[in-house]
Amino acid sequence: MFERQHKGSSENDSKIVKLSLYPQDDVQLWNAFRNGDDNALVVIFEKESDALFNYGVRIFHNDEIVRDTIQDLFAELCQNRSGLSETTSIRFYLLKALRRKLFRAKKKSLRHMFWLTEPENIPSAEFQMISQQVAEEKRDQVTYLLKSLSKRQREAIFLRYYEDLSYEKIAEILNISRQGAYNMVSKAMLQLRECLLSK
Numbered sequence: 001m002f003e004r005q006h007k008g009s010s011e012n013d014s015k016i017v018k019l020s021l022y023p024q025d026d027v028q029l030w031n032a033f034r035n036g037d038d039n040a041l042v043v044i045f046e047k048e049s050d051a052l053f054n055y056g057v058r059i060f061h062n063d064e065i066v067r068d069t070i071q072d073l074f075a076e077l078c079q080n081r082s083g084l085s086e087t088t089s090i091r092f093y094l095l096k097a098l099r100r101k102l103f104r105a106k107k108k109s110l111r112h113m114f115w116l117t118e119p120e121n122i123p124s125a126e127f128q129m130i131s132q133q134v135a136e137e138k139r140d141q142v143t144y145l146l147k148s149l150s151k152r153q154r155e156a157i158f159l160r161y162y163e164d165l166s167y168e169k170i171a172e173i174l175n176i177s178r179q180g181a182y183n184m185v186s187k188a189m190l191q192l193r194e195c196l197l198s199k
Contacts, residue, residue, distance in 0.1 A: 026090045034081050045074055048091055051163065052098050058158055059102045069101050092165065096173050145192055153188040160185050 033040035049070060056066035073094070077084065087093040146154060152174060159165045159173060171181040 027086070027088055030087055030090055030093075033077075034084055034086075036081070038078075041074065041078060044090055044094075048094055051091055052094055055095055055158065055163065056098055056102055058155065059099060060106050065105060066102070069098065069105055073098055073101055089169070091163070092169050092173075095159075095163065095165075099173060149188050149191065153184055153191075156181060156184045157188055 029040055029044065033044060052070050052073075053066055056069065057063060060066055060069075146157075149157070156170055156174065159170045160167075165173075167178050167181045167185070170185075171178045174181060174184075176184070
């Protein structure tokens with residue numbers, strides 16, 4: 001139904017639906033889809049599928065399963081559009097829905113593990129500052145330190161610094177309080193700093 005390459009793909013010059021023809025406002029675009037506009041869903045997919053994939057592979061370390069789950073998610077959206085709730089942030093809505101689906105899939109396959117690797121993929125000014133403070137030879141150590149964080153800490157860091165979500169939205173996705181989300185991210189960053197400065 002929806003096809004897109006997430007690695008090494010080039011932009012398709014002849015897209016069926018041009019994003020510029022649709023409202024960029026999430027509320028209007030979402031409501032257009034809910035009211036029966038199939039092309040609006042294609043636009044949503046074009047805008048959000050990469051972000052969903054990047055988040056998904058950090059929950060379920062299997063590209064194929066993540067792609068299939070994203071396909072299933074959009075198929076379900078299409079089938080159940082009349083019952084979908086309103087949202088002011090399509091990406092937040094989809095990330096939360098994808099997370100639920102992937103954790104259900106993960107329970108069926110215990111051989112897959114959640115890893116947040118490659119710290120250079122986290123475009124955070126604070127994280128980049130930490131990385132710049134250490135020599136090149138310590139990059140492997142930074143990767144190791146990230147892996148040493150808990151799964152939820154790594155997920156919270158990804159949502160905060162890669163997806164730039166607020167603590168309120170992180171809390172809703174992780175089903176914790178806003179203060180809990182703030183404490184989780186702060187503790188993880190402090191843990192990284194202390195480990196790096198002790199070396």
